[in-house]
Amino acid sequence: MKKITSILVLITVITTILTVNIFAAKIPLRVVVNGSRINFPDAQPFIDENGRTQVPVRFVSEALGADVGWDGKTKTVTIEQGRNKITLVVGKSEYTVNGKTMEMDTTVLLLEDRTFVPVRFVSEGLGANVEWNASIRTVYITTGGAVPTPSPEEGEIRYYDGIAFNPATDVDEFGRMTIEKSQEFLLKMADQLAFVKENGRYYIVGEYPEIPEEFEWAVGIGINLKSGGRRNFSTLTARKEYLIPNEGSFKKDTTGLIDINDIDSFGITISVLNKDINEDLGILEIAYVIDGTLSDGNDRRVAFVPESGSIPQISYTDSFNFEKMFQW
Structure with a gap:
C-alpha cells in the first residue's frame, strides 16, 4: 500500500516536485x-x-x-x-x-x-x-572492460517489444528493474499513451509494451481543473469510472467525467513494479500546463525520477513529443 499511496500522491503534486534542467535548443548527439x-x-x-x-x-x-x-x-x-x-x-x-x-x-x-x-x-x-x-545527449565510451560472451549462468537476453532484457544484469539484488532498463520501458510506454478526440468524444488510449512476467505496470493520470477540482485516473484506483487497465491496450472514455474547457494541467506518472515486492527504482513523470507555467517557468516537463534522491533526475523534455500525447 505504501507504493500505491506514494504514486497517487505524486499525481497531485507533480507540477511542483520536478526540478530538472531544461535546454532552450536541442543539443546535438x-x-x-x-x-x-x-x-x-x-x-x-x-x-x-x-x-x-x-x-x-x-x-x-x-x-x-x-x-x-x-x-x-x-x-x-x-x-x-x-x-x-x-x-x-x-x-x-x-x-x-x-x-x-x-x-x-x-x-x-x-x-x-x-x-x-x-x-x-x-x-x-x-x-x-x-x-x-x-x-x-552524450554517449560515453571507456575501454578496459571484458568482451561480452554471455554464458547460461550469466542470464539469457530476451526481447520485449524490441527492448533487450537480461535477468542477470537488468535486475538488482532486491528484484527491482535497474534504472537504465526502466527508462527504456517507461519511455516506450509514454510514447504509446495519448489523449485523443474521436467523433466528439474524449479518450485516454494506451498500449503497454511487453515486460518480463515478474513485473507489472502502474500508471497514474491526474487532470487538474481550473475550477479547483481534480480527476485521477489510475491502474490502482478502486473507482471503476477512473480505473484504467495495467496491461495490453486500452481506450478509456472520459466524456462526461471531464469538462475539457475546464482543464488546467496534466500530471502523469508511469512505473514498472516488481509484482512481489511492489517496488521500483524510479518513475517517469510528465507534466503539461495548458494555460500557465510550472514552478520553473516552463509549461511542460518530462523526467525520470530515481527513487533515491542521491541520483540526479534525467530530463527528456526536449525530445518528447507532447503534441502526439496531448491531442484534446
Whole structure:
C-alpha cells in the first residue's frame, strides 16, 4: 500500500516536485571515447527508430584502436582489435563477436555511402563500457572492460517489444528493474499513451509494451481543473469510472467525467513494479500546463525520477513529443 499511496500522491503534486534542467535548443548527439569527443566531419550520429544511437562505423572503431574492413558484395563490416573480431551485415540484427552469434534490437544501416552501426553493441563487443547521458545527449565510451560472451549462468537476453532484457544484469539484488532498463520501458510506454478526440468524444488510449512476467505496470493520470477540482485516473484506483487497465491496450472514455474547457494541467506518472515486492527504482513523470507555467517557468516537463534522491533526475523534455500525447 505504501507504493500505491506514494504514486497517487505524486499525481497531485507533480507540477511542483520536478526540478530538472531544461535546454532552450536541442543539443546535438555527442560521442566521447576515453574523455575525448569524436568529431564526425560529414555524416553525423543519430538515434534510429529503435532508440539506438547509430554512428559512422570507422570513426568510433578507430578511436577504440580497431581496424575496419568492408566487403561491398556481401555488405559486411569487419571490426578487428587485437584478438577481438566483430562482423556485422547491413540490414541484419544478428552479428558475431569472436565467432559467437549474437543479436541486437536494431540493424546496421547504409546511408549515403556511409555505414552506420549501433554504437553500444560495437563498443561492448570490443570490451568497452558504454553509458548514455540523455540530459546532454552524450554517449560515453571507456575501454578496459571484458568482451561480452554471455554464458547460461550469466542470464539469457530476451526481447520485449524490441527492448533487450537480461535477468542477470537488468535486475538488482532486491528484484527491482535497474534504472537504465526502466527508462527504456517507461519511455516506450509514454510514447504509446495519448489523449485523443474521436467523433466528439474524449479518450485516454494506451498500449503497454511487453515486460518480463515478474513485473507489472502502474500508471497514474491526474487532470487538474481550473475550477479547483481534480480527476485521477489510475491502474490502482478502486473507482471503476477512473480505473484504467495495467496491461495490453486500452481506450478509456472520459466524456462526461471531464469538462475539457475546464482543464488546467496534466500530471502523469508511469512505473514498472516488481509484482512481489511492489517496488521500483524510479518513475517517469510528465507534466503539461495548458494555460500557465510550472514552478520553473516552463509549461511542460518530462523526467525520470530515481527513487533515491542521491541520483540526479534525467530530463527528456526536449525530445518528447507532447503534441502526439496531448491531442484534446
